[in-house]
Amino acid sequence: MPELPEVETVRCALKIGLDGAHVTAVGGKSVMMRRPLDLQLLTARLTGAGFVAARRRGKSLLLDFDTPGSLMIHLGMSGRMMLCDAAESALDHTHLVLDLSDGRELRFVDPRRFGLAVWLEPGEETIDPSLRSLGIEPLDSALEELLPPLLHARRSPVKSLLLDQRLVAGVGNIYAAEALWRAGIRPTRKGSQTSLQRLRRLAIITREVIEEAVAQGGTTIRDYATPSGDFGYFAVRLQVYGKEGQPCPRCSIRLKDTRIAGRTTVWCPGCQR
DNA sequence: CCAGTATCCTGCAGGC
């Protein structure tokens, strides 16, 4: 479900929604997610903790409390954060529940369990495997300087490179397809056979797409929603994602779909070279 | 080290 813009939207909502909140109790089921969900540890660290800040790195959320360490959450494909009244009945696959002092609950729901909810002790943030190797943030102004040489040094399709979190942190299947279409670059083109000039343009366009999507509150395809249940409105701006078979908005050639690195990729054979 | 594939899991749409 969630790429950078969706996670950023959730972060902003939690920052406001959790302001002044205290955790009174921790609940859920110790299920197997991408890593085991350790409710014992989470309960020990979070009970009584007051919310302080919500941060984001790539597609990971980091929630800080007035206790050392942080709660790291990754939404995977189907993960969702919900901020709701405790009386509201819980959805299926609600794995973690933080009871709040004001009668609300923060719930982490993830049917497919590709997500993650992990307590990071102080210092673990820099060594955790899913954080330590993340590449540059697309919103960082150094992107157009740092990314092109990295892509140019690789022989994989540019599409795979954009999805590689070790190179750029936060781009997923939707925004990779959109950025490549806007940049006029064929997704199967190899990094090494794309000029630095074009890669620089791709980097700039990638940031633009991500910025626009953040401004629209992300993209709702089927079930993405903010913690209060709102949808993202970037879907109306998608030009190629999910539109295979339709005419290209730029050149009217029929959009094709190909599988690259195991992911469906929609692109235009007419104007993406 | 690099590149490509298989895999984890549930839900849903589409074909028959």
Add this chain to the structure above:
DNA sequence: TGCCTGCAGGATACTG
């Protein structure tokens, strides 16, 4: 109606 297949916003363990 039901059963089957394949695909879905992601990351990583494994192969060659």
